[in-house]
Amino acid sequence: MTKKPPVVALVVYSNFSPFHFAVPYLVFSAQTADGPLFDLKIVSSGGRQMAAERALTMQPDGGLELADGADILVVPGWDDLDARPEPELVDAMARAHARGAHVVGLCYGAYALAYAGLLDGRRASTHWMAEKDFGKRFPRIRLDMNALYVDEDKLITSAGTGAGLDCCLYLVREYFGARIANKVARTLVIPPHREGGQAQFIEQPMAASTQDAQLNRLLDHLRANLDQAHSIDELAARTAMSRRTFTRHFSKATGMTVVDWLVNERLQRSRDLLETTALSVDRIAGLAGFQTPTSFRQHFKKRFHVSPRDWRRTFGEKAAARQG
The missing domain is CATH 1.10.10.60 (Homeodomain-like)
Incomplete structure (x- = not known):
């Protein structure tokens, strides 16, 4: 009997970023000769159609109840850093983590997991531009500003946009091994694993002049x-x-x-x-x-x-x- 592919619930929300959505969509839509690697479902609160930042709307496969059967739940970015996730999404993330699924916040998507309290006392990553803001809002989270992505207790957070690809490929390796992950990376024409962390991409300010x-x-x-x-x-x-x-x-x-x-x-x-x-x-x-x-x-x-x-x-x- 053929083993069913892991289910991925990809969350869309109001004013979502098409790029951040496209990263997990591309990786988790990967195909092999035996069929799709993952069973990808696009979900939203209430199953509502969602508008992206500009000139794009998304019709999801259904509501967040579809995430209850997911092995991986992904929040791709987060539009408003001041906005808490809707209670329905918070509950969906909490249930997913409680049953042992991977819960993923790509780039600013780490904010959604942080607002839900899932990252308290744990290590996490997000885009380097949000370091001060994130640290101020969530002092109980140990922010790692060099990591391209962090996996702690199946709560996965990543740095900026490109690091989302690294993070998603990491999950492909977790479920299918390095050979398949390398194959997916070659299809996307990206390296299967990057050395170093986001420290190399952070703008290093020149030492300022003084008043003396x-x-x-x-x-x-x-x-x-x-x-x-x-x-x-x-x-x-x-x-x-x-x-x-x-x-x-x-x-x-x-x-x-x-x-x-x-x-x-x-x-x-x-x-x-x-x-x-x-x-x-x-x-x-x-x-x-x-x-x-x-x-x-x-x-x-x-x-x-x-x-x-x-x-x-x-x-x-x-x-x-x-x-x-």
């Missing part, structure tokens, strides 16, 4: 000479301060220690060089001011969770690869 003109001149000097070694005593003398006064003054003005500020600026410089030149990693380490290539790789990996080489492969310009 003298210190700003020093910061400009340091930025122009990142490839050189700088001691605290030398910098204190340059500003005509004692070592203790200078370190206190620098920390108050920039919010960082001198060492942390230099590492931050050197990582920024190295990212720019990796993205826009074909210089070797060892050469970039020197130009950015790291004492050794090993030190550079260690700092880079710690900050961005990928190697400099992987960063270049992801973000480097094609023109840079043809230089030299």
